[in-house]
Amino acid sequence: MPGWQDTSSKLSATALVREGDVFLFDCGEGTQLQLMRSSVKRSRIHSIFIGHLHGDHLYGIAGLLSTLHLDGRETPLNVFGPEGLQVFLNAAFRTSYLQFGFKLTLKELPRGFRGRVLDEEDFYVEALPLDHSIFCLGWRFQEKDKPGVFNLERAEELGIPRGPLYGRLQHGENITLSDGRIITPDMVLGGPRPGKSVVYCLDTQFSERSIRLADKCTTLIHETTFGPDAIDMARERKHSTMEDAARVAKEAGAQTLIATHFSTLYDGRQIAQIGDDAREVFEPITIARDLLEVEI
Ligand SMILES: [Zn+2]
Ligand SMILES: [Zn+2]
Incomplete structure (x- = not known):
């Protein structure tokens, strides 16, 4: 399955590409510009998932949707996100006199929501509240087992x-x-082939819920805003250190961890060092950067 692309390590957006369809997790400012620089086709966006309403995860969505309209898009599009998203989008679209030429289905999820938001023949996406300063959903994209x-x-x-x-x-x-x-099927069929899974946990402090959501996943994408020098700040602002994310990956039994969403306190060299320290807790860790592509 999917390749994914972290279109910005601070202004968050991650595209999961599966069989040509694009699933976009968060849509920070500048996402549409980064999409143009990437191999991801915006015309193939199937659904957008907004985990929470902080600007660094949200402010790019109005511009992206407007561009999809100007592209002449006709394919329907799903947007999932916390309650409040509708008010934000309506204000943007009314103010700019935008009426979509395609069917936009916005599904607002109430505070505390947990469960499947998409359930298709060969995959599903489920949401679970994380532990951040405002209501924030983590997502699990799960391929169903194949025969x-x-x-x-x-x-x-x-x-x-x-x-x-x-x-x-x-x-x-x-x-x-x-x-x-x-003749019964088990006489001629091998065991079921397990589907792959990608779990997206931004933004959150260390939480048992992240561990539950990431249970035995193929790839965990987890925020790692701070390093070990700023544990107090991480707790106060309900963000994670890279070691927190490594603990989640370890306790969940994830196969790999992708670390992203770094504070601007750190430069690349410092982030690499923070990554090396966290690898004592869990390996492998991939440090995200803008436009990084990973095969899953
Ligand atoms: Zn954030
Ligand atoms: Zn946030």
């Missing part, structure tokens, strides 16, 4: 005639052969 691989050799050994019977077994049905033998 096991059909073992052609085994099917031939069992004398199953080629054709529609193969398809029925692949769809989980038992079949009866002409000699009366019953």
